Amino acid sequence: MYTEVFSRVMMRSAxxxxxxxxxxxxxxxxxxDGxxxxxxxxxxxxNALGHAHPAFVGAVADQAATLAHVSNYFATPPQLELAERLTRLTGGSRVFLCNSGAEAIEAAVKLARLTGKPRILALENAFHGRTIGSLSLTGKPALRAPFEPLLPGVEHLPTSLDALEAxxxxxxxxxxxxxxIKGEAGVVELPEGYLAGARELTERHGALLILDEIQTGAGRTGDWFAYQHEGIVPDAxxxxxxxxxxxxxxxxxxxxAxxxxxxxxxxxxxxxxxxxAARVANAVLGEIEDAGLVENARRRGAELRARIELIGSPLVTDIQxxxxxxxxxxxxxxAGIVARRALDEGLIVNAANESRIRLAPPLIIGDDELHEFTRKFTVALEIPHTDPGEHA
Incomplete structure (x- = not known):
């Protein structure tokens, strides 16, 4: 029933x-079906705290019963608390609050335009969203092509410091x-030293360094934000x-500045x-901080990586x-076959593309979840060897 309704009423973009x-x-x-x-x-x-976490549920219920929305002619305590929290956690100065990652990137594009300079650089195979501005930055030609011409002045570079300097x-x-870390590309790391080098080069040439931490932020990488691993300070x-x-x-x-x-x-x-929204974000970020979930992400991430390596599957070539x-x-x-086999085993993972599986579990996972993942993912990887041409 649900599948029929979906196919009948949902836009075909989904x-x-x-x-x-x-x-x-x-x-x-x-x-x-249970x-x-x-x-x-x-x-x-x-879902950093997983599903139906008491901190999340309580914040939604309490704030919805208090004050859900006002116009931007006014400020509210949750909004100001969140702005202060984000500046503290990031080391930043000011905050613009919006509704999604794509909107945050749109704000970043406008920030860049206010410098008065005409060009914006982004990387090949990157993903920044699907609105016109964020899509213009997305380094995937197949996604951009149906909507061109997009924003002028945007250029996509190979991920090398030589290309950036030129x-x-x-x-x-x-x-x-x-x-x-390129998330939608299948969790692909930047080359060693690239981020620090990009900071030095942009500073030298008077360009802003704007980081998209939509997927990597909020403790997911084992620090509050991924740039903090490198000891750099971005412009936004x-x-x-x-x-x-x-x-x-x-x-x-x-x-x-x-x-x-x-x-x-x-x-x-x-x-x-x-x-x-601000009250919920305060509750989520507060729980991540109070429960030590940034450290949990670091420790459990290392354990998860080690478990995947110990499976010893010849199908696995790298973990990034x-x-x-x-x-x-x-x-x-x-990857699509592996993800489907995992789902059949009761495990949700993502085929980011045909040759990469993406994992992004809640930050709350512990021993039980790691044991269950290992057992089910081992089965998912046990697919017969086939000629690559069969999957073309």
Missing amino acids: PAPLKVLARGEGARVWDV ADYLDFLAGIAV ALAAGDVAALVLEP VALAKGIGGGFPIGALVTFG ASDLFGPGHHGSTFGGNPL GRGLLLGIGLAEPV
């Missing part, structure tokens, strides 16, 4: 659902926008996903920073990422 999910608790979800699944995708790095040489680049960072733990919210945090670029009337959002954001490379283009 693929057919793998399952129709009805409820969740902790790191587990149940479908409408089958349960260990969720190692967490809404694509969104692109910056003219001195007319407003900003470089990049993911510290885009946030969303895990900061709301399942409630729609996004943010752009600016640092130093970049905080002076936006002026009155330059940007706005009807729902951005509404007290309901940090903390509880991992990408598993496959020797054959069978």
Whole structure:
């Protein structure tokens, strides 16, 4: 019944659902038929506290019964608390609150435009969203092609410091926008030293360094934000996903002189920073901090990586990422088959592309979830060797 309704009423931009999910608790979800699944995708790095966490539920219920929305002619205590929290956690100066990651990137594009320089650089094979501005930055030609022409002045570079230095040489680049780990590409790390080198080069040539931490932020990589592993300070960072733990919210945090670029009337959002979303984000980030979940992501991520290695599957070629954001490379283009076999075993993982599996479990996972994952993922990897041509 649900599949028929989906195909009849949902826009065709959405693929057919793998399952129709009805409820969740902790790191587990149940479908409408009562089958349960260990969720190692967490809404694509969104459900940082898992499902139905008391801190999340309590914040939604209490704030909804108090004050859900006001216009941006007013401020509210949850909004101001969240802005202060985000500046403390990031080391930034000012915050623009919005509703999603794509909106945070849109704010970043406008910030870059306010420098007065015409060019914005991004990386090949990167993903920054599907709105016109964020899609313009997304380094996947197949996604951009149906909607071109997009924003002028955006260039996509190979991920090398030589290419970046050459692109910056003219001195007319407003900003470089990049993911510290390429999430939608299948959790692909930047080359060693690239992020620190990009910071040095952009600073030298007077360009902003804007980081997309929509997927890597909120403790997922084993530090609050992925750039903190490298000891650098960006000019701006885009946030969303895990900061709301399942409630729609996004943010752009600016640092130093970049905080002076936006002026009155330059940007706005009807729902951005509404007290309901802000209260939930405060509760989620507060629980991550109080429960030591950043450290848990670091420790459990190392354990998860070790368990995958110990499976010893010849299908696994590499494991990339940090903390509880991992990408598993496959020797054959069978990621879709592996993900489907995992689902049949009661495990949710993601085939980011034909040869990479993405894992992004809730930050709350412990021994029991790791044991269950290992058992089920081992089965998922046991597929017969086939000619790669069969999957073309």
